[in-house]
Amino acid sequence: MRPGIDVEVHEVGPRDGLQSIPTVFTTEAKLAWIRAEAAAGVAEIEVGSFVPPKLLPQMADAAEVVARAREIEGLTVSALVPNFKGATNGFAAHPHKLNYVLSVSEAHNQSNVRRSVQESLDDFARIIDYRNADPQLRDIVVASGVATSFGCTISGPVPVADVMRVAEGLLARGADELAVADTVGYGNPRQVKALFTELFATIGSDVSVVAHFHDTRGLGLANVTAALEAGVRKFDASLGGLGGCPYAPGATGNIVMDDLVFMLESMGLRTGVDLDRLLEAREIMETSLRGEPTHGAYAKAGPPKGFVPASAVAE
Amino acid sequence: MRPGIDVEVHEVGPRDGLQSIPTVFTTEAKLAWIRAEAAAGVAEIEVGSFVPPKLLPQMADAAEVVARAREIEGLTVSALVPNFKGATNGFAAHPHKLNYVLSVSEAHNQSNVRRSVQESLDDFARIIDYRNADPQLRDIVVASGVATSFGCTISGPVPVADVMRVAEGLLARGADELAVADTVGYGNPRQVKALFTELFATIGSDVSVVAHFHDTRGLGLANVTAALEAGVRKFDASLGGLGGCPYAPGATGNIVMDDLVFMLESMGLRTGVDLDRLLEAREIMETSLRGEPTHGAYAKAGPPKGFVPASAVAE
Numbered sequence: 001m002r003p004g005i006d007v008e009v010h011e012v013g014p015r016d017g018l019q020s021i022p023t024v025f026t027t028e029a030k031l032a033w034i035r036a037e038a039a040a041g042v043a044e045i046e047v048g049s050f051v052p053p054k055l056l057p058q059m060a061d062a063a064e065v066v067a068r069a070r071e072i073e074g075l076t077v078s079a080l081v082p083n084f085k086g087a088t089n090g091f092a093a094h095p096h097k098l099n100y101v102l103s104v105s106e107a108h109n110q111s112n113v114r115r116s117v118q119e120s121l122d123d124f125a126r127i128i129d130y131r132n133a134d135p136q137l138r139d140i141v142v143a144s145g146v147a148t149s150f151g152c153t154i155s156g157p158v159p160v161a162d163v164m165r166v167a168e169g170l171l172a173r174g175a176d177e178l179a180v181a182d183t184v185g186y187g188n189p190r191q192v193k194a195l196f197t198e199l200f201a202t203i204g205s206d207v208s209v210v211a212h213f214h215d216t217r218g219l220g221l222a223n224v225t226a227a228l229e230a231g232v233r234k235f236d237a238s239l240g241g242l243g244g245c246p247y248a249p250g251a252t253g254n255i256v257m258d259d260l261v262f263m264l265e266s267m268g269l270r271t272g273v274d275l276d277r278l279l280e281a282r283e284i285m286e287t288s289l290r291g292e293p294t295h296g297a298y299a300k301a302g303p304p305k306g307f308v309p310a311s312a313v314a315e
Numbered sequence: 316m317r318p319g320i321d322v323e324v325h326e327v328g329p330r331d332g333l334q335s336i337p338t339v340f341t342t343e344a345k346l347a348w349i350r351a352e353a354a355a356g357v358a359e360i361e362v363g364s365f366v367p368p369k370l371l372p373q374m375a376d377a378a379e380v381v382a383r384a385r386e387i388e389g390l391t392v393s394a395l396v397p398n399f400k401g402a403t404n405g406f407a408a409h410p411h412k413l414n415y416v417l418s419v420s421e422a423h424n425q426s427n428v429r430r431s432v433q434e435s436l437d438d439f440a441r442i443i444d445y446r447n448a449d450p451q452l453r454d455i456v457v458a459s460g461v462a463t464s465f466g467c468t469i470s471g472p473v474p475v476a477d478v479m480r481v482a483e484g485l486l487a488r489g490a491d492e493l494a495v496a497d498t499v500g501y502g503n504p505r506q507v508k509a510l511f512t513e514l515f516a517t518i519g520s521d522v523s524v525v526a527h528f529h530d531t532r533g534l535g536l537a538n539v540t541a542a543l544e545a546g547v548r549k550f551d552a553s554l555g556g557l558g559g560c561p562y563a564p565g566a567t568g569n570i571v572m573d574d575l576v577f578m579l580e581s582m583g584l585r586t587g588v589d590l591d592r593l594l595e596a597r598e599i600m601e602t603s604l605r606g607e608p609t610h611g612a613y614a615k616a617g618p619p620k621g622f623v624p625a626s627a628v629a630e
Contacts, residue, residue: 157621185612186619218612221537267504304499306471
């Protein structure tokens with residue numbers, strides 16, 4: 001956490017948003033977005049993923065985007081990898097942080113990366129070993145997503161004990177951070193508060209934990225409120241909620257970055273993000289869309305009269 | 316609270332929603348909506364307001380709607396009145412509950428009902444006296460809205476002490492219930508939890524208190540989560556979030572009834588509402604719209620796989 005910040009927000013739209021829409025952003029369009037959002041004060045951005053271009057042509061330029069995003073001062077550049085092969089490509093591009101991901105649900109993990117959960121844990125151990133064996137890679141933080149932590153589109157409810165087991169398995173293998181994800185927008189505030197409370201009790205409150213929510217059923221910010229109550233201070237989100245697609249039930253949007261920042265700042269929690277400049281970044285991102293909808297209420301309604309963001313008070 | 320219910324939801328769309336959109340629903344269209352939503356299990360519906368038809372032609376049939384809605388078994392029928400004159404008309408129609416409203420903000424109250432807050436409190440005392448003087452009216456519950464409790468479009472922030480003073484003033488004059496309202500969608504979860512906590516400490520936890528949120532800046536359900544933490548168990552909402560209008564900044568939608576019920580039921584809180592039948596009621600309501608948008612994520616996404624509503628467990 002940077003000094004003067006109460007809650008850290010991570011932009012994941014250039015990865016999670018862009019992988020869910022038909023329009024392919026050019027490399028320049030991605031970088032214009034990333035630069036504008038970094039300038040608004042967002043300190044960490046997941047800029048792409050290392051997956052076969054055949055599967056996700058949107059991510060074919062990940063190495064170049066990582067390299068050029070790294071030139072932005074003060075920005076933590078992360079990238080997602082689904083397996084060992086992707087990780088070796090990811091390490092070669094040298095982001096600040098590599099985000100591995102596996103699903104707690106066996107069925108979802110098989111469907112997503114064609115591996116059992118145990119095999120994905122084994123892969124994660126190889127990734128950590130690969131980094132640790134190479135002095136030039138040791139500065140790269142390796143995080144892991146813990147997907148389907150709140151339910152699964154294939155197998156339904158996911159036991160909390162399974163989430164704890166996977167979280168402990170990842171930490172035992174050397175994960176520097178966990179991103180506990182409601183991949184398909186199944187979570188509710190009671191469940192969120194209970195799960196994060198149990199997680200911190202299980203793994204300790206000093207582990208870096210990010211909450212990753214989707215707004216599929218409208219509960220995204222309510223879940224953030226519940227996660228805050230449980231002690232979470234890092235959240236993923238996507239500018240304009242990019243990625244929500246009414247035609248593809250599986251491709252649902254992250255919570256809206258602009259609304260998230262407004263909520264946190266109005267609650268007196270400093271994010272270090274300037275809302276006006278964030279909306280400018282949103283407009284820059286939107287110029288590259290080809291009819292895909294964006295989301296968010298703050299961008300339409302504007303600030304309440306007399307609103308003073310927490311970050312502005314601190315300055 | 317009815318037996319077997321943990322949280323009570325009140326539909327306000329036939330009043331708060333319809334007053335904010337250009338389309339005028341016919342009396343039959345209103346009743347079809349009200350009947351369908353009552354059949355889904357919503358136990359209280361604000362069916363209209365007693366205001367000059369010149370100002371709000373949408374509400375000209377309020378007396379007839381009240382009379383016919385009262386024929387629906389088990390439904391609590393409420394209607395809004397802004398002043399003493401409206402209240403006498405309201406009493407004549409004999410709803411189960413009359414909802415008076417005044418604003419904590421002087422500027423907003425002047426703009427809304429052309430009275431000082433003190434004058435509105437005096438009016439409320441006359442309304443209570445009027446009811447108490449007539450044995451035939453004594454079964455009518457008189458509630459009051461406490462509008463702009465979380466901020467005002469004219470004067471900005473509203474001091475919590477003012478909210479407490481108005482709430483106590485209403486109770487001292489005989490209010491049976493308070494509906495504490497974020498009239499313009501200014502509230503945030505921290506503020507909501509703090510205000511309701513202080514309110515219950517001030518007026519006691521046995522007073523019937525309803526929270527009335529608008530989703531203007533996307534924080535509606537997050538604010539519900541915070542209000543639940545503070546002990547609130549009654550919420551206003553509008554089916555499909557009717558009333559949100561992107562062309563009129565002042566006319567912003569209530570929180571979405573369907574999403575609210577989904578959230579509460581998924582949290583294990585029984586509302587007594589059947590979500591499938593609620594969506595049927597939504598479709599009935601939507602057939603009368605002329606291009607006005609509705610809102611809500613649950614109606615698009617449907618239930619999570621394996622979802623069991625709390626009310627279904629209880630049956």
